[in-house]
Amino acid sequence: MRKSTKIIGWTGAAMAGAMLLFALLGPMLIPHDAYQQTGASFQGPNAEHWLGTNDMGQDILAELAVGARTSLFIGIATAVIATFIGGIIGVLSGYFGGWFETLMLRLIDVVLTLPFLPLMIVIAVYIGPGAFTQIFVITLVMWAGKARQIRAQTLSIKKAGPVLAAKSMGAGHFYLFRKHILPGVFPLFIPQFVAAVNAAILLESSLSFLGMSDPLMKSWGSILYYANNRSAFLTEAWLWWIIPPGVCIVLVVLAFSFIGYYLEEKVNPRLSAYVPSPKRPKQSILLKQELLDEDIVLSINNMTVEYPKKGVFTPVVSGVSLRVHKGEVLGIVGESGSGKTTVASAIIQQLKEPARLSVEGIYFEGKDLQKFNDEEIRSIRGNKIGYIAQAAMNALNPVISVEKQLAEAILAHHKMPAAELNQRIDESLLQVGLDLKWRHAFPHELSGGMRQRVIIAMALINRPEFVIADEPTTGLDVMVQVEILELLQRLQQELNLSMIFISHDLPAVLKITDRLAIMKYGYIVDGGPSAELAESSTHPYTRRLIDAMPLLTQTKRKEVLSK
């Protein structure tokens, strides 16, 4: 953070602190006999009286101190309530979406487009003046802006890597809220609150100046109201009855603006648009007996996925059909953008909005995943289907230790005693070749390869029999890529995993897969047993991929092709 911002922030904090002290201690310490005479039933400015005596100097100071209490009380109370209401509505509508979000967005639109000053005047006149009327009225117009900003922040966190990774591990709403959404959104509450205090004090002063405060309640705005009523603006009286409350308002608004400026730079939320996802209805899950009989773990029939491009839904995956047998590794290969990740996301029902999926069944162990409701699909992800997402190693939560992240991956699906949990974590770390001393480490203490091993441990910790690995070696250096590939190959053989292995790296895929599907522009253009395809495919695209293999000698190429 820039030094100047820090100075501004601390200056604001000092000014606000001084003003709060003035409001808290002022009325107790400043002798206010003169205020007693005039304050409660304020007689209004009387030039002859105050200009002629020292008492009236104390009178003004006492009134300012009492006024500071009222103005700050209303400002802070309103900000707390408006930020709280706006925060709750923003977080819930951003996270859950659906009809609640639509309803809230329309309500926010309505509130934000209302001409708020006339609205406040009408309400204040209708329910009568007073501090609580002011708090009510100001909250009414203020919560909507907070809700909109906090909703936007919630959406951006919801779509961030750690949340998607946790979701693909099968984490539930409570866990996501506790570990990701609330810690991510909370920092935004503070600048929102500070800005709300500011706006509320200004609005309170405006309302009081317009005569909509309790006549028996002193605030900076009401001092100005009485001053105006007694023509202080036209006489020398403005020096005493206009300038001091005006300066107080300016100082306190400036103080909170400075604090807000500092916090804004510190938090700096990234806002983004979002289309709510439809709720999946519960349907009866049918077993497809023939798939069970044929020892097929996964079968996708005629899958098409569309995304809007220039306003028109355009297919990015077209008519894809795939089968994975028990213990088999199917490779999906194709250049960037060919639709590989989209197929994987569709299998675990995690397509990004606003995708449109049409498929004649995604059968996993004979059951159509399309028919699963949200709860059922969550119990499959990270539990029966292990998922190593693209660039997942960067999606580890940086503030949670390795052991805790592994424990959460288990506890998202299974309850178990601490001893068993600990043993499972140790076993899975050793399984992926990580020394147990890394158990307590945080992700930033690990190298890229070690982080990827943690991700693999996480994907396997619930002992799934089916794993989807989406570009598991991307972003690693060549030596580490080889190590990770060997690790995956060893684990696949030891655990007899069925696997989909996605990559654009043909040598890597040839090494580990039994069969290949070659994708281009969303279509499967070629396919078959890996070695056979590499040796004898006549499809021009497959041949281009093979010929582009960066091998130094023909002998080496032959070695790879024949595994």
Ligand SMILES: Nc1ncnc2c1ncn2[C@@H]1O[C@H](COP(=O)(O)OP(=O)(O)OP(=O)(O)O)[C@@H](O)[C@H]1O
């Ligand atoms: N959320 C989205 N909105 C719009 N288009 C999308 C979205 N996600 C993916 N696409 C489009 O779908 C197509 C396929 O993307 P996908 O990520 O599946 O490709 P890929 O083969 O996995 O590529 P890569 O190897 O780069 O990950 C791309 O053209 C991409 O632009």
